[in-house]
Amino acid sequence: MRNVSATFLAAIGAPHDLITSMTYTVPGGSPVTMSVKSGAVACDTSQRTRRTINQMSVYGTLADYKAITTPGTAFHIDHGFDYQAGQTEVVPVFHGELTNAVQQVGDGTITLALADHMNWIARCGFVVPFNPPASMTRIQAITSIVQTAKPGTTVNVTATDTGTVGSQAMWTNSAVDAITALCRDGAMDAYFQADGSFLICDLPSASTASVWTARGIVKSVARQRPFDKLYNTVVVQPSATDGSQTWPQQVAQIQDTTNPRHPNNIGVVPLFWSSPTITTATAAMQAAQALLFRALGTTETLSLETLSNPALEGNDLIRVVIPAVNGEPDDIKQHFIDTFSLDLVTGAMTTGTRSQPVSIT
Template structure:
């Protein structure tokens, strides 16, 4: 979660004044501050290669770029920096960034004098720079260094922060075309997610688990932030084991390791009534049994974490991040700990935020 102040988080539970700002940049140059907007949203999905996407309506027909590649909203290098904040009674405003988005598409609606703009976070720029020839990984780098190199080749000078502390060396592997898939493979090899944060910086972080301390309470009742929601329990996409393997080398079988949900208190305990249901993962980056165990262990938390799913609407909290742990309290007083999978923050003061979560834990009183 973005480090918003305690005052900001408390204000979400009371009547507050919402502020919104969208600025246009080209590189480090501010093209126009505080674009007039009449609505839109920022969507965040931890399961997508491009985690953050933007849809916004600019309420000034004169900003239609038409065929001018240098126009403020031209999709040829312009970015939109989006913030949502709260204006306090003393007149000060606390801002929370929602993302830096490359403009992808612009549509001018003639009858309504509005311009619809869509954008993608910086992962789109990295994804676009595909390998033009078969490329070998730099085995003198650690995996973290190699991920950083692949990102900075596409975005020179961009900051990349590692929160894993991983020191594993990059194995000898070749990539044919897709740069972002190479980055994902490297991340999975050390049990990490790779994405861009709301400020546009690269992040290498451990795959989320529900064992983390909850970052936010979504609760019903007085001073609660929950508006509505629905719950679903399903086993369709639930697994309780992961078999992680490398790739075979001629007649030599690949290294492999299997990790099961071995917690007897878990509803997906592999020796329990759920039964055994393994998920299979293969990567050329897995060259040792230890690497297979690490990859299987990190993936296990994801594939077993789908027992309970929530679809909530609540007061918008722009500080949330996909992978955050939240504690949900329902009107009957029961509570559940969930991981945030995806959410949508509206770019208007009156619309609720939609939020999708998952949890392997049963409800508690």
């Protein structure tokens, strides 16, 4: 979750006015402000391009339309609260580029579709194979990919992975595929944040602390226990072709026999990952355990409709207080945010989550 004041968090459940500020900036130009008529920012942590806006209507002139559709134009949106006492506080909720634009002639409305700058990285594939030095760390390799494809990008690193790329690692065509492989091997995530910077971080774990408690602002909630991906085992296998990965495949599996997904209850349900860069069995097991932890989070999911907290980010851990209903007591859940949609006009927020397993042992 982005850093915000205690006043900001308190305002979520109190009377306040909403503020949405949108600008576009053509290459080499200055930001131009536009008025938002409708639209919602969506975030999906299962996608590399994780923040998108499928359909947003803004008011603009023909000159705005021509500028908006200039290749390389950047879009930035802030959203937040007016505390009704002359004080305001906003946070960035989107930074990215245009994927489509339509101008409705006659009423000044322009309809936009936008995507964060991973869309830029996906567009700019490798002209020649990416074959980094064996001694380069995975974090350095990801940073190089991003800053080569999009010069000037600020890359922030909180990940603790120290693994190197390995002697035969090479990727062709897709820069996004290379980032995905490097992240999996290092138990990391990497994405463009709402302010336009790029973050490389560790995947969440059982020790991840919650960042916010949703209490008294949940408008509706639906529980679900998916049965389509009941993984209880992760198998990480070496895939380098030069013989440098001498470790045998590593298997992480639920050991707690009381866990509903233990193989005694449903059989062995494996998820396979072919690693191109992991150099030791220990590192392979760590990657397998991280992947298994994420898979176990789908044991229970929640679909929430809440008042807006625009400071949230995908994979944030939140505590959700489900109020007493029909004689049932209050229920407190700790869930990671997988998806959300934030309406920029009404402030309504819908969220999809997965549970935080205590452990896999």
